[in-house]
Amino acid sequence: MRQWNKNFVVTGMGLIIPVSIVILWHIFSVSGLIATNIMPSPLKIVSTIVDLFREGELLEHIGITLYRVSMGFLLGTAIALLFGVLNGYFRTIRYLLDPLIQALRNIPSLAWVPLFILWMGISEASKISLIALGVFFPVYLNLVSGIQGVDRRLLEVGWVHGYQGWRLIRHFFLPSALPSFFVGLRSGLGLGWMFVVAAEIMGASKGLGFLLTDGQTTGRPAIIIASILLFAMLGKLTDYLLELAGRRILRWQDSYESLERRKAL
Amino acid sequence: MGIKSIGSHLQVKGVGKRFGNVEVLKRLDLEIKPGEFIAIVGRSGCGKSTLLRLLAGLDVPTEGEVLLDGERVNGIHPDTRILFQDARLLPWKRVIDNVQIGARNGDKARAEEALRLVGLEHKAKEWPSVLSGGQRQRIALARALAGSPRLLLLDEPLSALDALTRIEMQELIEQIWWEQQFSAILVTHDVSEAVALADRIVLIQNGAIAIDIPVPLPRPRERNSDFAYYEKLILDHLMERGAPASVSAVSS
Ligand SMILES: Nc1ncnc2c1ncn2[C@@H]1O[C@H](COP(=O)(O)OP(=O)(O)O)[C@@H](O)[C@H]1O
Ligand SMILES: [Mg+2]
Numbered sequence: 001m002r003q004w005n006k007n008f009v010v011t012g013m014g015l016i017i018p019v020s021i022v023i024l025w026h027i028f029s030v031s032g033l034i035a036t037n038i039m040p041s042p043l044k045i046v047s048t049i050v051d052l053f054r055e056g057e058l059l060e061h062i063g064i065t066l067y068r069v070s071m072g073f074l075l076g077t078a079i080a081l082l083f084g085v086l087n088g089y090f091r092t093i094r095y096l097l098d099p100l101i102q103a104l105r106n107i108p109s110l111a112w113v114p115l116f117i118l119w120m121g122i123s124e125a126s127k128i129s130l131i132a133l134g135v136f137f138p139v140y141l142n143l144v145s146g147i148q149g150v151d152r153r154l155l156e157v158g159w160v161h162g163y164q165g166w167r168l169i170r171h172f173f174l175p176s177a178l179p180s181f182f183v184g185l186r187s188g189l190g191l192g193w194m195f196v197v198a199a200e201i202m203g204a205s206k207g208l209g210f211l212l213t214d215g216q217t218t219g220r221p222a223i224i225i226a227s228i229l230l231f232a233m234l235g236k237l238t239d240y241l242l243e244l245a246g247r248r249i250l251r252w253q254d255s256y257e258s259l260e261r262r263k264a265l
Numbered sequence: 266m267g268i269k270s271i272g273s274h275l276q277v278k279g280v281g282k283r284f285g286n287v288e289v290l291k292r293l294d295l296e297i298k299p300g301e302f303i304a305i306v307g308r309s310g311c312g313k314s315t316l317l318r319l320l321a322g323l324d325v326p327t328e329g330e331v332l333l334d335g336e337r338v339n340g341i342h343p344d345t346r347i348l349f350q351d352a353r354l355l356p357w358k359r360v361i362d363n364v365q366i367g368a369r370n371g372d373k374a375r376a377e378e379a380l381r382l383v384g385l386e387h388k389a390k391e392w393p394s395v396l397s398g399g400q401r402q403r404i405a406l407a408r409a410l411a412g413s414p415r416l417l418l419l420d421e422p423l424s425a426l427d428a429l430t431r432i433e434m435q436e437l438i439e440q441i442w443w444e445q446q447f448s449a450i451l452v453t454h455d456v457s458e459a460v461a462l463a464d465r466i467v468l469i470q471n472g473a474i475a476i477d478i479p480v481p482l483p484r485p486r487e488r489n490s491d492f493a494y495y496e497k498l499i500l501d502h503l504m505e506r507g508a509p510a511s512v513s514a515v516s517s
Contacts, residue, residue, distance in 0.1 A: 156323060157353045159341055161366050161412065171366070175357040252357045252392045 040222040045229065048222040052211075062230065065196055065207040068124070069238070072131025073192045077185065079132065080139035087140075088147025088177070089169060098144070105137040109195050113202045122203035127196070134195030135188040142184025146177030179253060182246040189242055193235045208234075272300035272448035273344055273415040275320070279329035281472075282315055289315050291472040292329065302442055302449045304463035306456060306499060311469050313452040317418045320450065321347045333416065343369070346414035348422040352401035354393040360404055361389040367408035379411035380404075382441060399430035403437070410441065417442070419451040423458065435461055439485065456503065460495045461486050468502050476502055 022042050028034045029041030036044070052058035083101070087094040112130055120126035150173055158172045200209025208227050215223030277295040281288065289312040297303055305313050318324040320331055322341045331338040333345070346367065354363045365376040380386045383403040393401060402422055409417060419438070423431045439462055442449050453459050459466050460480060468475045480495055500506075 153349070153351070153353055154355060156349075157355070157366070159323065160321060160345075160347055161408075162341060162343060163366075171358075172355070175355070178357070252394065 038221060040225065044222050045226050048220075048226045049230070052223075052226070061206055061208050061211050062234070065200065065209065066234065068127050068131060068199065068207065069189075069192045069196050071128045072195065073135050073189055075128060076132035076135025076188060076192070077139050080136045080143060080184070080188070084140050084143030084147065084181075085169060085174070088144045089173060094144070101137070101140065105141070109134055109191075109198045113198055117202060127199035127202075127204070130199045131192050131195045134191040138187040138191060139181070139184040142180045142187070143177055146180030146184075147173050149180065150176040179250055182242075182250065185246075186239060186242055189238055190235065193231065193238075197231070271415065271446050272298075274299050274334050275416060275448060275450075276332040276335075277316075277320070277329070278332065280316075280319060280326045280331060281328040282312070282319060282324070283327050289472055290319075290326075293469075293473055295467065295474060297448050297450065300446045300448055301464050302439075302451070302462055303465045303467060304451045304453055304459035305467050305469060306453060306459050306503060307469035308503070309454065312472055313469060314420055316469070317347065317420050317450065317452055320416075321345055321418055323347075342416075343412070344415040345418065346409040346412050346416075347418040347420065348402075348405055348409050350421045350424060352393075352398075352405040354401055354404055354408075356393055358393075359389070360385070360391050360393065360396070363393065363404055364407045364411050367411035369412055372411075375413075376407075376411050379407040382410060383407045383437065399426050399434065402426065402434065406434075406438070406441075410445075413445075415447050417447050417449045419449065419453075421452050421454065424454065431455075431458070436485070438462065443484070456496050456499045457488075457492075459499065460492055461488075466495075466499055468499065 025034075025039075026042050029036060029039070029044075040048075049058065052061075083097065087098055087101075109130070112133060116126045116130050120129065154176065155168070155172060158168050163171060196207070197209045197212070200207040201213055204210040208230055212224055212227040215221065215227060275295075275297040277293060279292045279294060280290060281292050282290040293316070305316070307313050315324070319326050320338070322338050322345065333342060354360075355366070358366070361373075361376055361380060364380050365371055365373060368375040368379070377386065377389070380389060383406055385400060385403055385407065388396065388400065388404070393404070396404065402425075405422070423434050426434060435458060438449075438451075451459070451462055460482075463480055466478045466480060468477075478495070478498065482491055482495070486492060
């Protein structure tokens with residue numbers, strides 16, 4: 001009971017400011033301080049979302065966007081794992097590849113779009129690849145730095161007990177890099193959500209990004225804002241799921257954060 | 266006990282080690298007979314850990330050689346295990362899995378047996394982060410024992426523990442060594458610990474062995490006047506208060 005109460009308080013605190021903003025927004029809309037053709041009222045947005053849902057369109061848009069983000073996320077993470085382990089563990093490979101990867105990661109997402117269209121057309125494959133590219137960089141960077149940050153003293157334990165090669169990677173490098181890998185996964189997922197917008201703006205007939213541009217071309221601000229809010233909510237939700245998974249997998253961690261959580265519960 | 270091993274015969278021949286132009290060990294000679302327990306004492310920074318790392322194969326001597334049963338040590342040896350000053354448990358593995366790291370071929374039954382040997386089988390499923398310092402060091406000891414070492418190297422493993430836990434650990438180590446008959450080298454700065462455990466005490470000074478004193482006291486050792494005699498003898502040498510007459514009397 002007490003636990004539940006405290007959880008409730010923590011969640012509630014995060015809601016205070018957003019809810020106040022919505023209330024203010026509503027008051028300004030109703031009193032005519034904000035022009036509704038530029039910024040529709042919150043009620044209008046909710047009714048737009050409900051209408052889209054009734055027409056059956058909304059779930060389809062959300063579904064396809066979620067599909068693209070998850071596929072891109074999985075693909076990007078898989079490639080990042082491969083390169084991260086190789087580059088983190090083998091110095092020669094790192095010297096060969098890392099500078100190139102570091103240079104590529106500074107290219108903004110939109111700059112890739114024309115190239116991906118040219119190579120793969122306006123297809124699912126090109127969208128998923130673009131998202132995977134976005135996810136790749138943060139996951140890769142954090143994994144490499146995690147692997148390189150492994151405590152030498154723990155590695156000595158591995159050596160003394162005859163651990164080498166893949167067994168050393170599996171039992172020592174990877175688990176030790178896990179916290180940093182999760183940081184990478186979370187920022188990778190964030191980038192995945194950014195790249196899906198770029199991918200869907202470049203040409204799509206479905207998806208939240210499509211809904212966004214559709215709202216713009218047909219001059220319906222309520223649709224634009226509704227899509228932005230949906231992006232925010234889905235992004236937050238998927239990040240939360242990842243955080244939960246991380247907490248469970250990293251429950252061995254003896255950190256300030258876990259202490260804080262134990263106290264809060 | 267199923268975990269049985271007979272000690273290695275260790276010979277250190279003219280071993281030197283330098284880091285850059287700092288010469289830490291100078292042409293050091295030392296021999297440990299199978300099953301012997303020796304203690305190495307010396308001031309902080311005199312090269313005790315460096316010597317143990319050479320014996321463990323974690324570092325390579327600049328000159329000279331280390332022989333195990335007549336064969337030159339070349340890197341990590343499967344019969345040699347080391348207990349570090351810090352327990353070095355893997356935080357991401359539960360206690361039993363940490364011990365299993367030390368078992369040959371990841372033998373789980375061996376790991377459980379080693380854990381029983383140090384009396385912590387009821388902690389098998391815990392995370393290392395919830396253990397006390399003494400318990401962690403016992404887990405590390407179990408990990409080392411799980412591999413049935415023939416040579417156990419101990420680098421001040423008890424120095425971070427409180428006095429009571431330390432004496433308990435000393436008794437545990439002595440008892441296990443007595444049962445399993447491995448050779449043991451204990452680095453310590455605690456003179457009474459050295460006298461309590463060792464067959465021979467070696468003092469390192471200026472990168473070489475200054476003196477090598479046998480301690481022919483019966484085991485288990487009581488802290489009586491003979492014990493105090495050896496304590497004072499070693500301490501006097503460590504502090505360079507010098508009592509050459511009595512030393513030659515003992516070592517002859
Ligand atoms: N990897 C290293 N590189 C440079 N100097 C080292 C290294 N390891 C040890 N030393 C030096 O060697 C000396 C002996 O160190 P150590 O063997 O740890 O002493 P102790 O007897 O206290 O265990 C110290 O002066 C230390 O600074
Ligand atoms: Mg030392």
